[in-house]
Amino acid sequence: MQRIRVLLLTGLLTALCPAVLAQDADTPSGYPVPRYVSLKVSAAYGREGPSQDHRIIWRYVREGLPLRVTAEAPGWRRVEDPGGEVTWMHQSLLSGRRTVFIPEEAELRIRPDADANIEAVAEAGAILDLERCADGWCRLEAQGHHGWVRADVIWGILASDLGLDDAEAHSLAALSDPPPHDTADR
Numbered sequence: 001m002q003r004i005r006v007l008l009l010t011g012l013l014t015a016l017c018p019a020v021l022a023q024d025a026d027t028p029s030g031y032p033v034p035r036y037v038s039l040k041v042s043a044a045y046g047r048e049g050p051s052q053d054h055r056i057i058w059r060y061v062r063e064g065l066p067l068r069v070t071a072e073a074p075g076w077r078r079v080e081d082p083g084g085e086v087t088w089m090h091q092s093l094l095s096g097r098r099t100v101f102i103p104e105e106a107e108l109r110i111r112p113d114a115d116a117n118i119e120a121v122a123e124a125g126a127i128l129d130l131e132r133c134a135d136g137w138c139r140l141e142a143q144g145h146h147g148w149v150r151a152d153v154i155w156g157i158l159a160s161d162l163g164l165d166d167a168e169a170h171s172l173a174a175l176s177d178p179p180p181h182d183t184a185d186r
Helices: 002-024
Strands: 035-039 044-047 054-060 066-073 076-080 087-089 100-101 107-109 118-122 127-134 137-142 145-151
Touching: 066 087, 066 100, 118 137, 118 145
Parallel strands: none
Antiparallel strands: 035 066, 044 054, 044 087, 066 076, 076 087, 100 127, 107 118, 107 145, 127 137, 137 145
16 A cells, blocks of 8 residues: 555656646746847847737847847747847747857956966957856857956856856946947848
8 A cells, every 4th residue: 555655646746747847947948037148140130029020120140149038938039139239039040059249359368367368359349159157257269269358348148157146246247238339230
């Protein structure tokens, strides 16, 4: 009798497990919001709302452009670009590849240290791949060049990328305010 109870309880827990997991996922994708993604294609439209019936308000022309997902609807993501514009994009246009936007010229250093030698210089408006972040610095890559850049001079990272809580993150402008640069065509 005890064995039957254990089997019934195990079966019930197994059946309920997917339902419990789905309750934890408060977005259609199951991924947290906010988060960063990048533009998967070289040209895409941003719309006023989450369907093709909504008016196109932006045309993005930079593959790899980092975008902050701020909300979700089934198949659609509300995103903010580095210039602060907010649009809706179909999920098929977006990639989980992490990139960052360089609002002003930035030096890539060989170590996460302001006194370390400079490996390369990223021009304003450059898009680089994000490798990892630690201690207020992020390791980036572009065209075979790797280097460390201070996190407060790039756009496209979360507080969790730096191991910070939300209160600490507000002290970094790069995490809260987009730079005033054009990144798309109207």
